[in-house]
Amino acid sequence: MAMIYSWAVRREILRYTPFLGLEKPFAEQPRTRSFGNDEIRRLFGALTKAPKQIAAVWLMQGAGPQRELDAARPVSRIQEVAERARGRASCPSSFLPTALLNLDRCDRRAREPPFQLGGHAGGRVTYAVRRFALEIRVCEKIVPSAGLFARMPMDSYRFLDFASRRIMKAWAARQEHGVVPFTRLGKPLRECTVALVSTAGVARRDDRPFDQEGERRNPWWGDPSFREIPLGATENDVRIYHLHVDPRFAEADLDVVLPMRRLSELAAEGVVGHPAPTHYSTMGYILEPTELLEQTAPAIADRMLAERIDAAALVPA
Amino acid sequence: MGLVQRVLEARGIATVSLSMIPDLTRAVGVPRLAGIGYPMSRPLGRPGDAAGQRAVLRETLTLLESATGPDTYVELPFEWPESPARARNASKGHPPPPIVELLRKKPWLLADLYGGRVPDGGE
Numbered sequence: 001m002a003m004i005y006s007w008a009v010r011r012e013i014l015r016y017t018p019f020l021g022l023e024k025p026f027a028e029q030p031r032t033r034s035f036g037n038d039e040i041r042r043l044f045g046a047l048t049k050a051p052k053q054i055a056a057v058w059l060m061q062g063a064g065p066q067r068e069l070d071a072a073r074p075v076s077r078i079q080e081v082a083e084r085a086r087g088r089a090s091c092p093s094s095f096l097p098t099a100l101l102n103l104d105r106c107d108r109r110a111r112e113p114p115f116q117l118g119g120h121a122g123g124r125v126t127y128a129v130r131r132f133a134l135e136i137r138v139c140e141k142i143v144p145s146a147g148l149f150a151r152m153p154m155d156s157y158r159f160l161d162f163a164s165r166r167i168m169k170a171w172a173a174r175q176e177h178g179v180v181p182f183t184r185l186g187k188p189l190r191e192c193t194v195a196l197v198s199t200a201g202v203a204r205r206d207d208r209p210f211d212q213e214g215e216r217r218n219p220w221w222g223d224p225s226f227r228e229i230p231l232g233a234t235e236n237d238v239r240i241y242h243l244h245v246d247p248r249f250a251e252a253d254l255d256v257v258l259p260m261r262r263l264s265e266l267a268a269e270g271v272v273g274h275p276a277p278t279h280y281s282t283m284g285y286i287l288e289p290t291e292l293l294e295q296t297a298p299a300i301a302d303r304m305l306a307e308r309i310d311a312a313a314l315v316p317a
Numbered sequence: 318m319g320l321v322q323r324v325l326e327a328r329g330i331a332t333v334s335l336s337m338i339p340d341l342t343r344a345v346g347v348p349r350l351a352g353i354g355y356p357m358s359r360p361l362g363r364p365g366d367a368a369g370q371r372a373v374l375r376e377t378l379t380l381l382e383s384a385t386g387p388d389t390y391v392e393l394p395f396e397w398p399e400s401p402a403r404a405r406n407a408s409k410g411h412p413p414p415p416i417v418e419l420l421r422k423k424p425w426l427l428a429d430l431y432g433g434r435v436p437d438g439g440e
Contacts, residue, residue: 154339154352154354154392155354156337156338156339156340156341156352157338157340158354158401159337159354159355159356159357159397159401159404159405160338160357161405163427166431167430167431168338168340168341169340170431170432170433171341171344171433172338172340172341172344173344174433175341175344175345175346177323177344177345177346178346179387180323180346180347180348180387180388181323181326181327181348181387182326182348182384182386182387183326183327183329183330183331183332183348184331185331185381185382186331188382189378189379189381189382192331192381194378194381197318197321197325199318199321200358215414215415216415219414219415219416219418219419220416220435220436243414243415244414245357245358246357246358246407246408246411247358248408248411249358249359249363249364250358250364252364252365253364253365255361255367255370256358256359256360256361256362256363256364256370257358257360257361259361259370259371259374261367262361262367262370262371262374263374265367265371266371266374266375266378271375271378271379272378282318282321284318285414285416287430287433287435288435289320292320292321293320293324296321297320297321297324297325298324298328300321300324300325301324301325301328301330304325304330305328305329305330309330310330310331311330311331311332311333311378311381312322312325312330312331312332312333313332313333313334313335313374313377313378313381314318314319314321314322314332314333314334314335315318315334315335315360315361316318316334316335316336316337316338316342316360317357317358317360
């Protein structure tokens, strides 16, 4: 456990480890007994009944059978238990697919261990820690705050194809940012007027389209202008002009990229004060951002300030 | 997106970004960022999934208030229900962007894109 907390501190997931300065109560012994199929199944079955925190802590403490670390088929073992538990009404159904999904992810990551541990038989320990991360994801479904303890870092490039992945990584590695600006929210969020900015290239049907012909003529160029979208516009009132985005999703439901209806609902719930009367869109494929930085973004800021906007959320596509 | 966010923030508007490629957005240096493991073109979720979209937006907006300093980064706990291959497959019929078509014809230009050398005017 101490090792895992230290790892979490190194990854900046936690600020401090609760094990700091603690002496080990006794010399470590390899575990001799671990849970069998039946015990794991009973644990799963009990999750809806027993105090869930206890079950979560239990899982976090590595309830997984240690001998599986040696076996070549740990994944199929869990799957088997999960399949069997799926039939039980008492098992939270939403957690099983997630567990399997995470197994899939952990498995894929086996090829590139996300962290290094020295001293021990490397592969095994790495597997154990990865396994721990899986259990945390499972716990998270049960006790949302369990995620505070540890979480697998997100793979930013998971949904990209091979070429895009390499290009995005190279661009990310080259970025050099100076001081990052920060404006504290001036009042509680529930009193703020919030505007949205989508980079999906959304424009009203009666407005000027983003220049797609220009990009077809020179594929290194992208239209750096912006469009205003009034609150209340729906997928029937706008079009998507972005050659790097599949427009069908946003054309079926504009809230997929510009969630104005969702924002209004959150205002009705009292999460935010008001949706802004005007929202904005740019087209996100801009390799050379001079005009975006010097003209477009300041113009959007001017209009937001004129409408007394307190906060803005930016959504990519 | 991150670049626009920086400008708005510097002008006194508190901002938060949602990103499917948080590595890249974070590298630009943004005040508040919510990373999400969703595929391209669908940042808020599936069309028609109002509850899911609302949850993503709510978590993103919450950062506006909870962040105490710049470069606040949170990974949202939402899982996309499909594998990456399947999610990409959903866009199979969609034509590739012009830069991809250009690179198919002139693959040596890939080095420029990779290296961030953008030719000005024309190819």
